[in-house]
Amino acid sequence: MRRTRVGGYGRVRKEKPAAVAGGVTSGEELQYVDRTGSRERAVRQIRLVDMARRLPQLVRRSVTLAWRTDRAAALGLLVCQAASGALQALGLLAVSGTITALLTGGDIYGRLLGAWPSVVLLAVAAGVRAALGIVVVWLSSRLGPQMSREAELRLLQAVTEVELTAYDAPGFTHRKEAADRGAEIAQDLVGEGQDLIASLASLAAGAGVLTTLHPALLPLLALASLPQAVAQVGAARVRYLAKLRAGGDYRLLSILRWHVCDRYAADQVRAGTMADFLIGRYRQITERINRADRRAADTGARMSAAGAVCGGLASTAVWAAVVWLLATGGMTVGHAGTAVFALQAVGTALRGLVAGGARIMRTGLYMDDWSEFLVEAGGFRMRRGDVVPAAPQEIRVQDLVFRYEEAAQDALRGVSFTLRRGEVIALVGYNGSGKTTLAKLLSGLYLPTTGSVTWDGVPTGDLDPQAMWAQVALVPQDYARWPLTARENITLGRPTEGGDADVRDACARSGADEVIAELRAGLDTVLARDWLGGQELSGGQWQRIALTRAFHRRAGLLVLDEPTSALDPLGEHRIFAGLRESAATRAVVLITHRLTNVAVADRILVLDKGRVVQHGTFPELVAEPGLFRDLWAYQHTRETHRNGAGGPIVTEAVPLAPAVPLAPVDPADAPAPADRLVVTGTAALLVNDRGQYLLHLRDAHKEIHDPGTWSLPGGAPEPGETAHEAIARELCEEAGLAVPDLAPFVLLRRSGPDGVLRGHIQVFLGHWNGDAAALPLTEGVMLHWFDAGTLPRLTMCDWAAEAVRRHQDELCGAVEGARG
Numbered sequence: 001m002r003r004t005r006v007g008g009y010g011r012v013r014k015e016k017p018a019a020v021a022g023g024v025t026s027g028e029e030l031q032y033v034d035r036t037g038s039r040e041r042a043v044r045q046i047r048l049v050d051m052a053r054r055l056p057q058l059v060r061r062s063v064t065l066a067w068r069t070d071r072a073a074a075l076g077l078l079v080c081q082a083a084s085g086a087l088q089a090l091g092l093l094a095v096s097g098t099i100t101a102l103l104t105g106g107d108i109y110g111r112l113l114g115a116w117p118s119v120v121l122l123a124v125a126a127g128v129r130a131a132l133g134i135v136v137v138w139l140s141s142r143l144g145p146q147m148s149r150e151a152e153l154r155l156l157q158a159v160t161e162v163e164l165t166a167y168d169a170p171g172f173t174h175r176k177e178a179a180d181r182g183a184e185i186a187q188d189l190v191g192e193g194q195d196l197i198a199s200l201a202s203l204a205a206g207a208g209v210l211t212t213l214h215p216a217l218l219p220l221l222a223l224a225s226l227p228q229a230v231a232q233v234g235a236a237r238v239r240y241l242a243k244l245r246a247g248g249d250y251r252l253l254s255i256l257r258w259h260v261c262d263r264y265a266a267d268q269v270r271a272g273t274m275a276d277f278l279i280g281r282y283r284q285i286t287e288r289i290n291r292a293d294r295r296a297a298d299t300g301a302r303m304s305a306a307g308a309v310c311g312g313l314a315s316t317a318v319w320a321a322v323v324w325l326l327a328t329g330g331m332t333v334g335h336a337g338t339a340v341f342a343l344q345a346v347g348t349a350l351r352g353l354v355a356g357g358a359r360i361m362r363t364g365l366y367m368d369d370w371s372e373f374l375v376e377a378g379g380f381r382m383r384r385g386d387v388v389p390a391a392p393q394e395i396r397v398q399d400l401v402f403r404y405e406e407a408a409q410d411a412l413r414g415v416s417f418t419l420r421r422g423e424v425i426a427l428v429g430y431n432g433s434g435k436t437t438l439a440k441l442l443s444g445l446y447l448p449t450t451g452s453v454t455w456d457g458v459p460t461g462d463l464d465p466q467a468m469w470a471q472v473a474l475v476p477q478d479y480a481r482w483p484l485t486a487r488e489n490i491t492l493g494r495p496t497e498g499g500d501a502d503v504r505d506a507c508a509r510s511g512a513d514e515v516i517a518e519l520r521a522g523l524d525t526v527l528a529r530d531w532l533g534g535q536e537l538s539g540g541q542w543q544r545i546a547l548t549r550a551f552h553r554r555a556g557l558l559v560l561d562e563p564t565s566a567l568d569p570l571g572e573h574r575i576f577a578g579l580r581e582s583a584a585t586r587a588v589v590l591i592t593h594r595l596t597n598v599a600v601a602d603r604i605l606v607l608d609k610g611r612v613v614q615h616g617t618f619p620e621l622v623a624e625p626g627l628f629r630d631l632w633a634y635q636h637t638r639e640t641h642r643n644g645a646g647g648p649i650v651t652e653a654v655p656l657a658p659a660v661p662l663a664p665v666d667p668a669d670a671p672a673p674a675d676r677l678v679v680t681g682t683a684a685l686l687v688n689d690r691g692q693y694l695l696h697l698r699d700a701h702k703e704i705h706d707p708g709t710w711s712l713p714g715g716a717p718e719p720g721e722t723a724h725e726a727i728a729r730e731l732c733e734e735a736g737l738a739v740p741d742l743a744p745f746v747l748l749r750r751s752g753p754d755g756v757l758r759g760h761i762q763v764f765l766g767h768w769n770g771d772a773a774a775l776p777l778t779e780g781v782m783l784h785w786f787d788a789g790t791l792p793r794l795t796m797c798d799w800a801a802e803a804v805r806r807h808q809d810e811l812c813g814a815v816e817g818a819r820g
């Protein structure tokens, strides 16, 4: 039978197809795998002898935790218990005195007279014990829950101190959950400890009285209680083991419950008609648990019954001994009467001791899980250095190898490169090629298996982790949606000196300012569901908040893992347009599958199966045969691929005739006849005195629209308008740009790799010296002037690059001849 691991928590076990709801069959069954060995340990530990040995330790632990949580309550409880025990002993002695006085010689008046001090003592002891009982309940109900909360807090602290790799390790989650259970039931220790102390006090009192009556009675009684003790411990052990075994199934149930009930999957459960199927799975697991519970209950009951029968027989023997002593004159009638009470008290105390012992033992096993977790943090406590880094000038990766826990192969192999402050580096590659893993190693979230990642020469493992992460601004693929206010969601509990001004500045850079503006209480709004008293955001709005966090943080390393996956084209444009500005004071790592966006990077590393297979600038990689060009071609020739012809679109520039009529043709009609002018887009290229460019696009058919970069579709032409007139009007109306010298410039003929004509883009050229950055952002306007020198970095369409290149060539006079 072959076994395959699934996720971090379960396995798929290959089994005979099992019937599930709706007549569907499945050949695999989810099974939780416990690799911690806690079951075996438990089996070894819950025995009577171990229990007796461990009881003092457990009581001590209970007292210590109580002491740490609430000293006054703990002290009060101890005093009350001690007083209660003493009073119980006193009460028993008073009973003994009363019975002896009543049964021994004299007239009834004399006997009553002799008995009254004991009766008064008995009444006072009982009354004070009852009062103490009330105080004990009050203090216990105050202390117990506090102890659990304290245990939980210590557990939370420990969890934040584990290495991130712990979450990939089988067994860690199990240990954490066992510890969680330990923290939860820590409060039981109070009640159980109380019961144990009370039983011990009763036992001591009764034993004292019994020993004075006859020395043989106490050992006899202890012997008689032994079978029940063994049975009780056995039953507790069976129940604990059953719970432990079912622990994995309970976890599976909670995972399934979450999938069935949580809002995130509610639409898919319905649209996918999955309800019956999922509930069928749930039923399968509950049946497994029920079977195990029934087995445990049956075994426990059998053990208890056997214990009760043996205990009954042994008690009969004890009573027979009392009768025999009475009959043979070994004991007076008065003593025999006292013995009846004492025997009952001691018997109850012994049974209480064993039952309480078994309970505290079981709780102790859970608490062991908790305290072991605290000591070892599930085996993954961070043990790093204490060097406090500044914002890194240079991050160097040398022969880096990284393998996930228990993975069959390395996620990264032989990776070496250097990232410097002020640089943007992009990681590109297929899914699973190692990009995210590499980013986590650069940020010190993971440590190398072999090789090194150093920040200014210091290995990440030698850096103080908290100080290092204070220098990391991370936007992961799945960012957290904290149920906190918008402000806290951005500052993450670390406001800067600039306060809200810094928050608003970061919002403006990410586009979250628009999100905040629509919130009912601005930055003070809680971002959570309605029922949590908050206001919910859309996926893209949340992503803007996640980006704002990174921009707000004064960190030396900015890691953006698919940062704009949920953003609209305008939002995406803003992020990438501002990225270089962010990089001025930081090192930036960008991961994205949208290759148009990686042109903004200084260098691109192309990963494949954990190795860097190519690196270079965007133009270098587009020009060189290899994985990057393949990926680029896939992304940019989807249309052509659909038509069965792969390869990039080829753009050629020819001078544009002055009065080309605007004759847009639906690209769906393409390929067009070679003799027909298929105009799929119009653009205005503006140049200023510093030789910088600004683009305005019209693109009714989205043929030249480049989502995610900086072009947007333009409007429809007015009837009878020429292309020239239409774009001049739009420049004026939409962007407020009056460009009197706007003139036809080039016609870009675009054809597929098969040579088939796909359309033309007409580009008009004009001069304008205003401040484009101050313009209102309108659809179709590129706000930033860009230098021809930075062209390769811009995430522009190939046609736009071609138009600028053409203008550059013209300036140099390189195309003089061709124009002639």
Ligand SMILES: Nc1ncnc2c1ncn2[C@@H]1O[C@H](COP(=O)(O)OP(=O)(O)OP(=O)(O)O)[C@@H](O)[C@H]1O
Pocket: 168, 404, 405, 407, 411, 429, 430, 431, 432, 433, 434, 435, 436, 437, 438
């Ligand atoms: N927590 C994990 N435990 C074990 N293996 C993992 C874990 N996370 C990732 N891997 C494996 O490591 C390899 C690299 O994964 P990584 O997430 O770095 O890829 P990626 O390039 O970022 O992928 P994507 O483009 O899909 O985000 C993959 O083979 C993946 O299966």
